[in-house]
Amino acid sequence: MRIGVFVCHCGTNIGGTVDSHQVAEEAKQFPHVAYSTDYLYTCSEPGQQEIQQAIKEHNLDGVVVAACSPIMHENTFRRTIERAGLNRYMFEMANIREHCSWIGEDKEANTRKAIELVRMAVAKVANNVHLHPSYFDVNKRVLVIGAGVAGMQAALDCAEGGLDVVLVEKKSSIGGRMAQLDKTFPTVDCSICILGPKMVDVGQHDKIKLYTYSEIEDISGYVGNYTVKIRRKATYVDWAKCTGCGLCMEKCPSKKAFDYHNEGVAYTTAINIPFPQAIPKKARIDPKYCRQFTKGKCGVCAKVCPVGAINYEMEDEIITEEVGAIIVATGYGLMNIEELGEYGAGRYPDVITGIQYERLLNASGPTQGHIVRPSDGEEPKRIVFISCAGSRDLSLGRPYCSNFCCMYIAKQAILTRDHIPNSDVYVFYIDIRAPGKGYEEFVRRAQEEYGAQYIRGRVSRVYPRGRHMIVKGVDTLLGTQVEVDADLVVLATAATCAPGAEELAEKLRISYDGYGFYIESHPKLRPVETNTSGIFLAGACQGPKDIPASVGQGSAAASKVLALFSKDKLESDPQIAQVDESRCIGCLKCAETCPFGAIEERELRDGRIVARVIETVCQGCGLCTATCPPGAIQLQQFTDNQIIAEVEALCQAWKERSSG
């Protein structure tokens, strides 16, 4: 075997603390090495050309690149050697940057370690075999989870691209957070006016199959072939019959049901349609408040429904859908106001959240757009907004910025002065974060045109004095304590991950951060992909995002799915487990340990039971190979022989060093 070794300097990233030239020189002594050199940037175009040239000139049949992490460039170099006519799996990467130069300052020790890593890689590639991918069919349907603005955009873009879309939404209507908003920044256009038509498009699109009031029960399969079980929760109303006339709501005697759409600033009826523009415009019974369920008798809605759609016996239904890709757009949640003890912790009715205030501003909200104090229904004259209520606060475990609060507070300040021209508006802020297009100008308008008084500093306490709320804080520009006597206090509460985000991530096998937000493949270069192929992210499920960013990501995720589905067949990675049937004893311990369910039982012609790997499901994790008692199951490219060869090379290095 003739192996070429290419040692990278990566500028000073590696070259600063590893003598790359010496590593290349040492490598010339290793068995099978026919050519060895070092280069400033191996991943650059000339760097790759040098590899290809060397393959031809020196008739190489295996290549080792000692550079950065294989996560970064393994595929780059595999393509490089493939273009020079080698099998792409005749390649190994020694990570002498992350595992070597970046973590130690002792150049001599680093160089020694780099030499050992290269030696191991050479020993491994000498045992590599040609692997070939197989191809499998793709089911060109896509599942979108979450029908807020990001999910809707993704669903529409996919559908317009000709794909069949399954759109699953937890709530009984689509629209998400945006449907709750009154106006949007920085244009101050009516939120539902721009969202409504999109909602109708989604509802009526013949390529979008919409499941609202539904949740993901289970997901199995792999890119191209996912099987999804969807739980359609019982609405106790037959939606095929319901016309959305609203008669049931008028007559329902249980009028104190929690109103999710209005964030609890108002009550709704136990049977309700969440808002006038809801899609689908169908009623649902909340059994927590329905007298038929809580007291066992009522039945008013069933009596008045002109089409007989009410069905108290309805049960949850599980539906199975087959899709090839998944877009996750589950959005965000909001911090529980009761965690903010210093601001009244839900004890004082006149301390509300930004989204509750949004509902008060909204013409279709509980007050028809009139701003009133929850405590006595009077119009407030002095309103204080507090930004970063729970965000950027390490003591509450949320050190991150909630992204959109500075902007929506500016918007709400403007709208407040519009609604109540003789009002005083105060905004307590830490600093203003307005980096979007037209954002900074918008905040200035709130201050200069609308006279919102911005006070830079945190609020330490909000407490009642008589009928007013006293907001006690600090003005860090004046260097003094301030107290504002307010009629109403609005908190820009921290954005959190969506409720249940972690559980869904477990079902999808995607990763999430310490706050429950989903982690993208690469924060800069692969922002809508996850590390599970075929699953994409859109919107605030990945971190707090405003509408333009969410829509942009929705479209981006859709384009990724369309690109994925542009091929009729997908390549499967051949680096998967393989069973040597002659050695397999059929104990199926491998099947028990496999986290992906990729191993099934198979009966041979002679009646012997053996394990079989489902190629497309296997993720190449290697758990089964570590479990198998007779060593019958081997992970291609990581076989026992290859790993032993690496260990031997390492031991050989140590032996030579101790004797020399």
Added chain:
Amino acid sequence: MKGDRYAYFPGCSQKGTAVEYGISSRKVAEALGVELVEIEDWSCCGATPAHTVDRLLSGALAARNLATAEKMGLATLVTPCPACLVASKNALELAQDDESLKELNELLDLPFKAEIQAKSLLQIIFEEVGVDALAQKVKKPLKGMRLAPYYGCLLTRPPERAQFDDPENPISIDRILEALGAEVPDFPFKTECCGAAFGLPKRDMVLTLSGKILDMAQQIGADGIVLACSLCQQNLDLRQGQINSHLGTNFEIPIFYITQMIGLAFGFSSKEMGLDRHAVHPDKLLKKWEEKLKE
């Protein structure tokens, strides 16, 4: 109630300025079956001045008492005083570091393992006795008393050290008073600072801050303030006259220790609870209460 024995650390205040806090603590603990074993030959915890001067030496002051309690074979140090509690907790925190623990052991004349816990008497009553058990022992419910629960700055803070109740909206005294039958309004200034130990160097500051607390109590119509810190009590009660002349007010708000109120509800006399030792006499409130009880 686990019936545990606790190492009792009274600290200087329970033997001096807040002797009634000490008396009522012991009596109430006994009534609740909480055994308080006073730490032998205890010394000053370091309280306010020591930690501003030398962290290690102040740690050693508190550690001496903790080590003695450990030697006595007790698992938890209990003190009614929040300042003593914080000093003890700081010493335990310091001892988490092996190097510091070694230095502490060198300073002390007895071995310190730092395996003991430190809790306030309030925490023991709230968490280990529990409000239900407390309610069962009430003989004379605090009917008709509207009491403002006041925690001050130290009892629940810093949260990572205190490990008790909510730092911003604590509720333990609220719940205990409710269990005793009192009316407990929302007290917005429950964690405001009274001025603490600034009574000597900056008296104006204490008079202003404590005055605000009294003012808020009056605004919410409280008959009295209930607290668990001897320094807060001193600032609000003993200095109430000074506050009145400083601010031109005429507050007359009795300031109680939580243990005194538990004791009253358990049927101890006001004298047994040391209420006669307070600067602002609670006679009016007690009379009103007695009448309410007769109803």
